[in-house]
Amino acid sequence: MNGFIQAAAAAALCASLAAQAPPILERTLPNGFQVLLVERHDEPSISCGWVVRAGSANERPGITGVAHLFEHMMFKGTRTIGTRDAVRDGELNRKQDEVMKTVREEQALLCERLRRGEIQDLRDPAARTPRLQAALAELDALVKAQRALIVKDELPKVYGQAGATGLNANTTTDRTFFHIDVPANKLELWAWLESDRLLDPVFREFYSERDVVLEERRMRVEATPTGRAMETFQAMQWQASPYSWPVIGWPSDISSLTRDQADAFFATYYAPGNITLILVGDFKAEEAMATLTRYFGRVPANPVPPPPVTVLEPPQGGEQRLTADVEATPFVLIAQKAVPSVHRDAAALDILAAILNGDSGRLKRALVQGRGAAIEAGCGFEGQKYGGTFRLYAAPVPGKGPEELEALLLDEIRAVQDQGVTDHELQKVKNQIAAYTYRRMERNGDLRDQLAEAVSAGTWRDFLAEPERLQAVTREDVQRVARTYFAREGRNTLVVRRKETK
Amino acid sequence: MYRPLLLALAAGLALQAQAIPPRPEAIAFKPLAFTVPKAGAFKAALSNGIPVYIADEPGGLPLVRIRVFIKGGSYLDPAGKEGLAALAGAQMRAGGTRRTPAAALDERLEFLAADLQAQLGETSGSLALDILDKDLPEGLDLLMQVLTQPAFAPERLAEAKRALRQGLASRNDRLDTIAGLEMPRLLYGEGHFTRAGATAASVDAITREDLAAFHARLLHPANLVVSVSGKFQRKAMLARLDATLGRLTAGSAARVSPAVPAPAYRARPGIYVMDKAVPQSLVRWSLPGLRRTDPDWAAATVLNRILAGGDFTARLTKKIRSDEGLTYGIGGAFGDGPYWRGNWSGQFQTRNASVAYALKLFLAEVERIKREPVPAEELASIQAGIVEAFPARWGRKAGVVDLFASERLVGWPEDGWADYRARIQAVTAEDVQRVARTYLDPAKLVLLVVGKADEVLAGDRDHPGALADVAPLPVVRLPLRDPLTLNPLS
Numbered sequence: 001m002n003g004f005i006q007a008a009a010a011a012a013l014c015a016s017l018a019a020q021a022p023p024i025l026e027r028t029l030p031n032g033f034q035v036l037l038v039e040r041h042d043e044p045s046i047s048c049g050w051v052v053r054a055g056s057a058n059e060r061p062g063i064t065g066v067a068h069l070f071e072h073m074m075f076k077g078t079r080t081i082g083t084r085d086a087v088r089d090g091e092l093n094r095k096q097d098e099v100m101k102t103v104r105e106e107q108a109l110l111c112e113r114l115r116r117g118e119i120q121d122l123r124d125p126a127a128r129t130p131r132l133q134a135a136l137a138e139l140d141a142l143v144k145a146q147r148a149l150i151v152k153d154e155l156p157k158v159y160g161q162a163g164a165t166g167l168n169a170n171t172t173t174d175r176t177f178f179h180i181d182v183p184a185n186k187l188e189l190w191a192w193l194e195s196d197r198l199l200d201p202v203f204r205e206f207y208s209e210r211d212v213v214l215e216e217r218r219m220r221v222e223a224t225p226t227g228r229a230m231e232t233f234q235a236m237q238w239q240a241s242p243y244s245w246p247v248i249g250w251p252s253d254i255s256s257l258t259r260d261q262a263d264a265f266f267a268t269y270y271a272p273g274n275i276t277l278i279l280v281g282d283f284k285a286e287e288a289m290a291t292l293t294r295y296f297g298r299v300p301a302n303p304v305p306p307p308p309v310t311v312l313e314p315p316q317g318g319e320q321r322l323t324a325d326v327e328a329t330p331f332v333l334i335a336q337k338a339v340p341s342v343h344r345d346a347a348a349l350d351i352l353a354a355i356l357n358g359d360s361g362r363l364k365r366a367l368v369q370g371r372g373a374a375i376e377a378g379c380g381f382e383g384q385k386y387g388g389t390f391r392l393y394a395a396p397v398p399g400k401g402p403e404e405l406e407a408l409l410l411d412e413i414r415a416v417q418d419q420g421v422t423d424h425e426l427q428k429v430k431n432q433i434a435a436y437t438y439r440r441m442e443r444n445g446d447l448r449d450q451l452a453e454a455v456s457a458g459t460w461r462d463f464l465a466e467p468e469r470l471q472a473v474t475r476e477d478v479q480r481v482a483r484t485y486f487a488r489e490g491r492n493t494l495v496v497r498r499k500e501t502k
Numbered sequence: 503m504y505r506p507l508l509l510a511l512a513a514g515l516a517l518q519a520q521a522i523p524p525r526p527e528a529i530a531f532k533p534l535a536f537t538v539p540k541a542g543a544f545k546a547a548l549s550n551g552i553p554v555y556i557a558d559e560p561g562g563l564p565l566v567r568i569r570v571f572i573k574g575g576s577y578l579d580p581a582g583k584e585g586l587a588a589l590a591g592a593q594m595r596a597g598g599t600r601r602t603p604a605a606a607l608d609e610r611l612e613f614l615a616a617d618l619q620a621q622l623g624e625t626s627g628s629l630a631l632d633i634l635d636k637d638l639p640e641g642l643d644l645l646m647q648v649l650t651q652p653a654f655a656p657e658r659l660a661e662a663k664r665a666l667r668q669g670l671a672s673r674n675d676r677l678d679t680i681a682g683l684e685m686p687r688l689l690y691g692e693g694h695f696t697r698a699g700a701t702a703a704s705v706d707a708i709t710r711e712d713l714a715a716f717h718a719r720l721l722h723p724a725n726l727v728v729s730v731s732g733k734f735q736r737k738a739m740l741a742r743l744d745a746t747l748g749r750l751t752a753g754s755a756a757r758v759s760p761a762v763p764a765p766a767y768r769a770r771p772g773i774y775v776m777d778k779a780v781p782q783s784l785v786r787w788s789l790p791g792l793r794r795t796d797p798d799w800a801a802a803t804v805l806n807r808i809l810a811g812g813d814f815t816a817r818l819t820k821k822i823r824s825d826e827g828l829t830y831g832i833g834g835a836f837g838d839g840p841y842w843r844g845n846w847s848g849q850f851q852t853r854n855a856s857v858a859y860a861l862k863l864f865l866a867e868v869e870r871i872k873r874e875p876v877p878a879e880e881l882a883s884i885q886a887g888i889v890e891a892f893p894a895r896w897g898r899k900a901g902v903v904d905l906f907a908s909e910r911l912v913g914w915p916e917d918g919w920a921d922y923r924a925r926i927q928a929v930t931a932e933d934v935q936r937v938a939r940t941y942l943d944p945a946k947l948v949l950l951v952v953g954k955a956d957e958v959l960a961g962d963r964d965h966p967g968a969l970a971d972v973a974p975l976p977v978v979r980l981p982l983r984d985p986l987t988l989n990p991l992s
Contacts, residue, residue, distance in 0.1 A: 042562075043897040044534060075814070080525065125963045152824065156814040158526050161883050163890025167813065181894060185534045192526045211827025215782070219830050219851045223782040225675040295522065329672045359608035368661060369605070375665040397664045398671060428613045435615035435634055438563040443898070498671075 021464055022441055024451070025285055029293055031301040032273035036451055036460055037288060038280040040444060046281035047444035048190045049179035050198075051452040054269035056249070057173045057242040057309050057386060065249015066257055066265050068171040069213055073203040073262060074178065075155055075169075078196050082154045082204065092146040093204060097259050099139045100207065104256065106132035139207070146204065155193060162186050166445070173243050174385040175456035181445060184282035191295035198270060199299050206259050214255060217248050225328035226496060233322050233494045237335055241313040241387055271302030276455045280444040313337070313387055320492045325499040331395040332402040333494040334409060338390045338485045341383025342458040347469040348477040349381040349390055349485065354429040355421050355478065356392075362412050367394055367405065374405055385457045390485060402495050413486050420479040430471055437467045536893040541906045541916045546740055548748030550723040555906040556739060557731040557899035566638050566732035567900050570629040570649060570747070571911045573727075573759045574720045575622045577695040585700030586708050589662060590716040591622025594629065596662065597654040597713075599647035604655045607644065616641050620648060624696065625762050625841065626911055635733045638742075646746050650721065654713045666705050673985035677784035677851070677952045680776060680982065685786055688774060688948050689845065691767025702986040715755065722756035729907035731900040764842035772976045773861075773949045773969060775958055783857050783953025787834070787864070788847040789946055794838035794914065800925035801933040802836045802846075802941065807884045808934065809871055810834030810848050815887070817867050818850075828852045828860045840912040846941055854957035859965035861972045865944055872938045875931040889923045944973055955979065 027035040055067050079086040106129055113119045119127040128136070151157075159167050159180060169178040182190050221227035231246050238244035248254070277296065279288060316337065339345050356363045356379050367374040377394040392413070394405040441447050454463035523529050546554045576587040595618060598604030611618050616633040618641070629649055633641035673679050686696040728747060730739060769788075792798055810818050810833055818832045834848020852860045896902055909918065951958055951969075959977070961968045970977045981990040 042559075044536070045894060045897060147825065152820050153814040157883060157887075160813070160815055160887035161890065163887075163892075163894065165891050165894045183534050183890070183893065185532045188529050188531070189526055192523070192529060205824065208825065208827035212823055212830055215828065215852060216830035218782040218853065223677060223780040223784075223851065225672075294520065298522070327675045329668055329675070358612050360605070360612045365605075369657070372661065372664070375661075375668045395668070398667045424613075428609075431613060432615040435565075438565055438634075439632075442563055442565070 022280075022447060024460060024464070026460065027289060029272065029296055031297060031299060032271070033292075033296050033299070034276040034455070035289070035292055036276060036278045036455070037283075037285045038444075038447060038451075039283060039285055040280065041282050043444065044184040044282050045181050045444070046184055046187055046190075046279055046283055047179070047181050047448040048187070048194075048279055049177060049448050049452055050194060050275055050277045051175050051177045051456055052270055052275045053175050053456060054265070054274065054306070055172050055174045055176060056245065056247040058265075058269060058306070059242060059245070059249075061245070062253060063257060063261050063265075064245045064253045065213065065247075066253075066261055067176055068248050069210065069254065069257055070262060070265060071169045071171045071176050071178075072209050072213060073206065074197055074201060075153070076204050076206075076209070077151075077154055077202055078200040079202055080196060080200070081158070081193070082151050082202065084149045084151060086202075089146060089149050089202065089204060092142055092149070093202070093206075093259070096139060096142045096146070096207065099135050099142065100258065102135040103132065103139065104258075106135065107256075143205075143208065150204065155197070158189070158193065162189050164189075171247055172384075172456075173247060175452070177449075177452050177456075179445075179448065179452075181281075187279070187283055187288060188291050188295075191291050195295040195298055198275075198296070201266065203259055203262055206262070210254055210257060213248065214251060217251060217254065220248065221246070225326055226324070229322070229324035229326055229494065229496060232324070233333070233335070233492065236320055236322055237337070237389070237492045238313060238387070239316070240311050242309065242311065243384065243387060267302075269306050271306070272296070272299050273302060274306055276452070276460075278448050278451050278455075280448040280451075309386060311386070316490050316492075319488050321495065322493070323495045323497065325497050327499055328496055329395055330402040330498050331393060331496050332405050332409070333496075334392040334406065335492040335494070336390045336486050337490050337492075338381060338388040339383065340385060340388050340457065342462060343383065343388070345477075345481050345484070346381070346383045346388065347466075348473045348481040349383075349388075350470060351426070351429055351473045352416065352421075352478050352482055353379050353381045353390070354432065355416075355425045356412060360428075362415070363392075363394070363409070366412055367408050371408070372397060373400065373408060377405075377409070379409075383457070402497065406493065406495075410486075413482055416479060416482040417486070420475050423475065426473075426475055426478070433467060433470045534893070536896075538917075538920050538922075539896055539902050540920070541910075544903055544906060548728075548744050550748055550750055552723050552726050552728055552747055552750070553907070553910055554728045554730065554740070554743060555903040555910075556729075556736060557903045558734055558736040558739065559732060559899055560735065562733050564635045564733050566631075566633055566635050566641075566734055567730065568631045568642065568645060568743075569729045569904060569907065570645070571727040571729070571907050572622065572627045572629065572720060573625070573725045573911055575625045575627055576698070577625055577762050578716070578719075578759070579695070579698065582704055583708050583712060584698045584704040585666065586712055586716055587622045587627075588700070589659070589666070589705075589708055590713045591620055591627045593654050593659060593662060593713055594652040594717065595620035595648050597652055597658040599644075600651040600653050601647055602644065603653065604658050607648075610640075611644065614641065616644075618645060618648065626908075638734070642742065642746055649747075650750065652714075652717055654710050654717075656710055659710055659713065663705055663708070666700065667702060670700065670702055670705070670985055674778075674982050677778065677780065677782075680778065680952050681784055681786050681849075681950055683983065683988070684774070684776065684952075684980065685788065685948075685950055688950065689767075689769045689788055690765035691769075694765040694767060695763065696765070699988055701988050718753055718755035719757050720759065721750070722752040722758055723750050724752075724758045726750075727907045727911045729900075729903035731903050762841040769946075769948050771946050771948055772978050773947075773951065773972065774978050774980050775955050775969070776950070776952045776980050776982055777955035778952050778982070779954055781854065781954070782851050783854050783951050783958055784849060784851050785857060785861065786847065786849040786950045788845045788948045789941060789943065791836045791839070791844045791846045791941055793840075793843055794918070798933075798937050798940070799836075799838075800922075801929045801937040803888065804881070804884055804926060804929045805871070805934050805937050805941075806834060806836050806846065807888060808876060808880065809867060809938075815884075817871070818864060821863050821867055822850065822852075822860050826860075826863065828856050828863075840914065853962075854954040855960065855962040856965075857951055857953065857958045858961035858967050858969045858972050861949070861969075862965075862967060865973055868938075868942050868944060872935065872942060876934050878931065881929075881931055881934065885926055885929065888926050892923055944975070947973065947975060949975070 025037040083089040164182040167180045363377040367377040374394045392409040829850045832850035837844025
């Protein structure tokens with residue numbers, strides 16, 4: 001209808017988006033740290049963070065969960081922070097590791113007995129050998145002796161006293177991200193503490209922290225209605241890819257990780273050349289660079305770059321299905337393997353998802369409003385570093401099973417494959433992208449987080465280029481990706497049915 | 503051009519040569535000035551008396567946010583129609599308006615990339631618009647339609663009821679929803695609105711006419727407070743709001759929302775156990791607390807931060823998470839209670855068998871803070887943490903005006919935060935101990951445990967002690983409730 005007006009509007013929009021782009025400065029320290037700086041002076045605070053390009057994809061079977069356990073260990077201090085006596089502390093760590101060798105030997109024997117069905121539960125105190133019981137008692141004594149030297153959670157304490165907020169970290173398949181907001185006058189404190197823990201971390205309280213992670217796993221996975229089903233589904237979807245195991249790791253791996261394995265992971269991946277420092281907020285770039293150079297310059301460069309992830313997921317040999325009977329609202333989830341986030345087709349897949357989604361999108365109109373078949377329906381494209389997934393989701397109305405929604409979801413894909421999408425739909429989504437471009441930059445912390453994601457999967461320039469890449473998608477592109485990425489043999493379907501509560 | 507650069511380089515080299523302080527405490531910081539924003543600087547009123555809190559950011563991104571806070575909620579639900587307020591709130595937006603049918607409203611808002619949401623909770627709700635500045639006139643028109651002329655389309659109501667029904671069916675799926683339904687009953691009794699969850703029957707009984715009547719009753723200028731922030735000129739925005747919201751008059755059915763009723767019930771202390779076959783239990787605790795206007799409020803805040811709140815540094819976190827590895831997280835807070843006294847409450851999750859041991863550690867920490875004065879260093883560190891982080895709460899203008907508006911709605915004193923830092927600084931170790939002794943009485947504890955009951959009751963073999971040995975409180979087993987009727991399951 002008014003294609004010309006829309007095209008003109010889109011061109012004006014791109015120009016205005018470019019004008020709003022944040023002024024990102026990129027620098028590199030001599031030892032290899034990449035630095036991204038965005039000066040913004042509307043609030044007297046700085047959103048700080050550093051991201052290391054290592055996540056669960058850099059693990060291997062047997063040490064799954066090490067990247068995430070690592071994230072926890074990075075809060076346990078250094079030779080300066082977190083102890084009253086670094087020398088004695090180090091001795092106690094070594095003694096604990098020695099005793100843990102005995103524990104592991106004995107646990108291997110218990111595993112053998114479990115394998116033969118002679119015991120039911122590795123944790124059962126009655127199953128322990130006297131040697132194991134003695135070793136555990138010795139470990140307990142060593143942990144208590146160390147506790148007397150520990151300045152508990154000193155890192156959060158020092159930050160907290162200084163008015164810093166939101167200290168945290170998180171791990172994904174592709175990266176680990178450590179972040180905090182500090183008052184504008186406290187940048188040097190951040191540089192001190194963060195460079196210290198990169199230079200000289202001490203993984204004290206290693207063994208009790210493994211237990212914390214096991215509780216985290218129970219909380220997020222095992223004690224939630226669909227946690228295990230989702231984990232199994234993911235393991236089914238990916239075959240060769242390290243995305244097949246959960247970021248938090250398999251329980252038996254978590255409980256057998258050693259400090260040596262953690263040290264080796266740190267030495268391989270936590271090197272300046274594999275890390276980006278990001279600051280967004282109220283500082284002066286040149287002053288900040290001087291501070292960062294002074295502090296982070298202390299960290300030695302790693303002469304050997306980390307090994308690349310070389311696995312390429314093979315084409316799937318056929319359609320796969322998983323049916324789970326759990327205590328949850330029933331739903332169906334269709335996952336099609338697609339492309340990484342930096343792939344040239346990613347933008348069109350994002351647009352396809354946006355057209356299907358939303359209150360006025362195709363899925364809700366067809367499944368929820370039109371037929372009254374579903375209580376909700378949606379989809380999303382998630383691009384990771386080494387792969388990506390397009391998911392379609394729907395939950396049935398009470399009394400109906402989830403299976404009948406599968407065909408309805410796939411009908412909507414087929415409609416796009418056959419007839420494409422309309423100019424109006426495309427323009428609506430592009431308007432949303434324009435507004436989102438502003439909204440995602442509003443808060444310093446949001447901008448910092450997005451830059452961290454961008455450098456984890458590609459480069460920070462991908463962040464700047466994204467609005468334009470999305471605006472450039474055509475109706476033909478959307479139809480093409482709908483035809484390319486929804487082949488039956490690349491499909492994985494999860495059907496969750498309600499098992500009645502006991 | 504090159505001169506400033508050279509100077510900067512020279513400065514950089516000079517800094518590089520500086521030694522790195524041996525400890526972070528040795529770093530000298532420039533002072534950071536901060537004064538708490540005053541409500542009066544943001545306050546205006548419309549012709550009909552509706553208060554407005556306004557923050558213009560002419561140099562900001564091209565976005566505008568308008569939020570209409572509404573006093574009213576499920577405390578007004580008639581018996582037998584529990585769920586009415588929640589449905590009415592959401593359907594104001596989802597059901598379309600008399601001029602713009604539901605599907606057209608969805609379509610237009612999404613084409614404008616605008617976000618318009620409506621909701622009503624227990625005692626209040628809001629209608630919130632987030633829109634590009636260029637589309638403000640149309641967005642405000644749509645907001646006014648939703649506020650004053652909702653159509654409550656029958657097919658959208660039917661859709662919402664199906665979703666609600668499906669949601670009710672899943673009440674026993676998650677530990678937190680089970681505890682969330684049961685705790686208000688334990689604390690406030692069957693007679694209070696906080697325990698009155700919707701049932702399948704009450705949702706079935708709600709009609710389109712009920713929604714319309716509920717809406718007509720709420721739509722009174724005295725029930726509304728507005729906040730607005732973003733890219734606009736203050737004067738023009740106030741004129742625009744006055745020409746729209748400022749013309750709102752109370753219809754014949756409109757009522758000033760009545761006071762929120764306080765519970766009359768006294769909770770029966772005990773350890774309540776609900777059986778759910780999962781490998782980890784959820785434990786919630788609650789003790790009677792105080793209101794934010796109480797003279798002890800600042801000391802209670804400090805007490806909680808020492809014991810339970812404040813991320814990693816609290817004593818309970820150190821003990822139960824960090825030392826013993828029994829939980830991923832434990833946290834608590836003093837509820838501030840605008841309508842009645844809040845509670846000191848919190849929660850953690852742990853392996854079923856560890857519940858008894860973790861609770862023993864919990865109670866030992868509670869006793870310790872009553873027995874031993876807080877060391878000066880620990881107290882100072884906690885106080886500094888609260889005081890120094892306080893400015894971060896006021897960073898964004900949108901948050902500032904929303905805070906002023908929401909506090910006005912419930913009747914907290916204006917500028918109640920102005921002397922907050924001074925009050926926190928004034929708290930002494932004796933104050934903390936006194937408040938701990940006043941409010942942390944284990945004999946009044948209500949503990950709710952949702953998990954595998956047999957394992958919870960037995961306790962951990964490595965740390966002997968059954969749940970019944972934890973405290974001189976009755977251990978009471980409670981049945982799960984039928985998710986659709988809320989009657990106890992046998």
